[in-house]
Amino acid sequence: MRYAHSVEAVRAAERELMARVPEGTLMRRAAGGLAAACAGMLGRVYGRRVVALAGSGDNGGDALYALALLARRGAGVTAVLLAPDRAHAGGLAAVRAAGGRVIDAGAGGGAGGGSDGGSGGDAADGSEGGAAGVSAGDAAGAAIARADLVLDGIVGIGGRGGLRPDAVRLAAAVRASGAAVVAVDLPSGVDAETGETAGEAVRADATVTFGTYKPGLLIDPAAQYAGAPRLVDIGIGPYLPAPVAEALQDADVAALLPAPTGESDKYRRGVVGVVAGSARYPGAAVLAVSGALRGGSGAVRYVGSAGDAVIARFPEALVSAGRPSQAGRVQAWVAGPGLGREEDARAVVAEVLAADVPVLVDADGLAVADREAIRARRAPTVLTPHAGEAAALLGVDRADVEARRLEHVRRLARELDAVVLLKGSTTLIAAPDGPVRINSTGTAWLSTAGSGDVLSGLIGSLLAAGLGGRDAASVGAYLHGLAGRAAPVPFGAHELADRIPLVRPEGTGGR
Numbered sequence: 001m002r003y004a005h006s007v008e009a010v011r012a013a014e015r016e017l018m019a020r021v022p023e024g025t026l027m028r029r030a031a032g033g034l035a036a037a038c039a040g041m042l043g044r045v046y047g048r049r050v051v052a053l054a055g056s057g058d059n060g061g062d063a064l065y066a067l068a069l070l071a072r073r074g075a076g077v078t079a080v081l082l083a084p085d086r087a088h089a090g091g092l093a094a095v096r097a098a099g100g101r102v103i104d105a106g107a108g109g110g111a112g113g114g115s116d117g118g119s120g121g122d123a124a125d126g127s128e129g130g131a132a133g134v135s136a137g138d139a140a141g142a143a144i145a146r147a148d149l150v151l152d153g154i155v156g157i158g159g160r161g162g163l164r165p166d167a168v169r170l171a172a173a174v175r176a177s178g179a180a181v182v183a184v185d186l187p188s189g190v191d192a193e194t195g196e197t198a199g200e201a202v203r204a205d206a207t208v209t210f211g212t213y214k215p216g217l218l219i220d221p222a223a224q225y226a227g228a229p230r231l232v233d234i235g236i237g238p239y240l241p242a243p244v245a246e247a248l249q250d251a252d253v254a255a256l257l258p259a260p261t262g263e264s265d266k267y268r269r270g271v272v273g274v275v276a277g278s279a280r281y282p283g284a285a286v287l288a289v290s291g292a293l294r295g296g297s298g299a300v301r302y303v304g305s306a307g308d309a310v311i312a313r314f315p316e317a318l319v320s321a322g323r324p325s326q327a328g329r330v331q332a333w334v335a336g337p338g339l340g341r342e343e344d345a346r347a348v349v350a351e352v353l354a355a356d357v358p359v360l361v362d363a364d365g366l367a368v369a370d371r372e373a374i375r376a377r378r379a380p381t382v383l384t385p386h387a388g389e390a391a392a393l394l395g396v397d398r399a400d401v402e403a404r405r406l407e408h409v410r411r412l413a414r415e416l417d418a419v420v421l422l423k424g425s426t427t428l429i430a431a432p433d434g435p436v437r438i439n440s441t442g443t444a445w446l447s448t449a450g451s452g453d454v455l456s457g458l459i460g461s462l463l464a465a466g467l468g469g470r471d472a473a474s475v476g477a478y479l480h481g482l483a484g485r486a487a488p489v490p491f492g493a494h495e496l497a498d499r500i501p502l503v504r505p506e507g508t509g510g511r
């Protein structure tokens with residue numbers, strides 16, 4: 001599992017630990033881990049050219065100390081200072097002592113007047129720009145252009161708002177250079193808490209983060225700027241509270257994923273009931289059933305008007321055109337894909353919500369479900385909206401949900417007292433309490449009609465097998481994302497389910 005903590009929690013834990021260890025210990029650990037990661041990426045350190053972009057805070061300090069360590073191993077190093085008069089004194093001294101070159105980024109650009117345009121609060125840093133700044137800026141650009149590796153130590157968890165103009169210029173030079181980029185703690189310009197970006201941000205190949213992951217490292221769009229995240233342990237673990245967010249890894253999924261044993265029969269494996277499809281959208285029924293079957297259920301009961309289409313594709317499905325309550329034994333229901341929003345849809349969703357087994361509600365089901373009926377349920381309830389559906393449930397604009405996904409998924413889970421899976425390029429899964437699960441195994445190719453229907457069936461099969469709402473939703477999203485990655489592109493949603501068995505983690509094949 002990858003755990004992520006808020007900035008406030010990180011700072012509090014760092015204070016606790018710092019009170020117990022000699023001054024400078026944490027930064028030394030951070031810089032040591034950072035330098036080791038850089039050395040790993042470079043392969044050979046001797047003779048390589050490394051540039052550190054260093055802001056005025058401790059993030060710049062980490063970058064400067066790491067740069068000094070790389071210089072001691074034979075790298076040719078250059079520190080580019082964004083605010084030379086406020087650069088981390090110890091880090092700067094270490095770079096100088098190791099024989100590194102230090103140059104001014106040429107920050108300020110004169111009076112500092114051109115700082116509006118969403119570039120953050122106190123942009124007028126007051127460092128002397130002028131003619132010297134311009135030529136120094138060229139020196140920085142030249143160093144970056146020749147670099148093998150650039151360390152982004154502009155800002156870390158102390159960053160507010162987007163990058164300021166001088167940092168924007170450096171970020172552009174880095175992008176043009178072709179150097180490998182390692183972000184220190186976080187890519188500069190991304191929001192540590194939410195994963196939002198305000199304007200420009202540094203694009204990294206890898207991010208070396210300290211103590212714990214920050215939520216923003218795992219959530220798009222910031223996650224796309226972070227490249228491969230790596231964690232360096234600086235010893236704050238014992239002082240951290242429960243995480244605010246977490247992301248399943250292969251081993252977690254392997255441990256959670258049910259597989260049949262010698263004692264299994266179809267009921268123990270779980271029977272999924274699917275209420276989906278309509279005369280207009282029979283395909284949604286087929287897709288939801290495909291996900292339920294490939295998710296590993298013991299049997300799938302389909303209830304609705306698309307039984308012929310379902311049987312034609314999946315002869316093993318048990319179909320009926322009656323009511324859900326008369327369908328026979330079911331251990332979890334999936335209701336909503338392609339169901340339509342007529343009176344009858346409302347009635348069958350109400351019937352399913354009244355059942356005392358886990359229920360997943362998706363798509364049209366979300367539009368016709370009664371809120372009080374959702375809140376009144378005792379068995380697990382999973383809702384799987386995309387941003388538009390979540391906005392309708394919350395009574396806000398879709399753009400608001402898209403801009404602040406973490407906040408809105410939490411709010412919806414609390415308001416409806418259910419597990420909510422908010423779809424998108426990173427999928428967020430929130431329960432009324434506890435950490436939000438973040439899934440980023442997917443690919444943009446999954447944004448194809450009907451792929452959500454497959455996800456519904458897949459999660460339904462995990463609920464039927466006995467997983468709780470949060471686990472079923474997050475394991476389902478994980479496998480669905482991987483299935484999308486495993487399928488030759490472009491694919492149609494009907495090709496997705498067959499990939500699910502291929503992407504199960506090793507050791508989950510049962511006997």
Ligand SMILES: NC(=O)C1=CN([C@@H]2O[C@H](COP(=O)(O)OP(=O)(O)OC[C@H]3O[C@@H](n4cnc5c(N)ncnc54)[C@H](O)[C@@H]3O)[C@@H](O)[C@H]2O)[C@@H](O)CC1
Pocket residue numbers: 011014015018026027030055056057058059060062119120154155156157158159160161162163164167184185186189210234
């Ligand atoms: N707190 C600790 O004990 C430790 C902190 N560490 C490092 O320290 C970092 C946090 O250090 P700080 O609290 O000094 O904060 P930062 O170094 O992240 O940034 C603060 C500085 O950047 C400026 N700034 C803020 N937003 C900016 C923007 N958008 N563009 C340009 N400049 C901006 C601020 O004026 C301030 O001077 C962490 O991310 C981590 O890298 C590590 O050394 C481990 C230990």
Ligand SMILES: Nc1ncnc2c1ncn2[C@@H]1O[C@H](COP(=O)(O)OP(=O)(O)O)[C@@H](O)[C@H]1O
Pocket residue numbers: 363386422423424425426427442443444445446447448449450451452453454455480
């Ligand atoms: N850009 C993206 N990157 C990764 N996954 C995506 C992206 N866009 C959508 N998805 C995923 O594709 C699926 C689409 O589901 P949904 O919006 O319900 O479509 P439909 O209703 O057509 O089935 C969801 O699992 C969602 O998380």
Ligand SMILES: [K+]
Pocket residue numbers: 059152153154155156183184185186187188
């Ligand atoms: K950084």
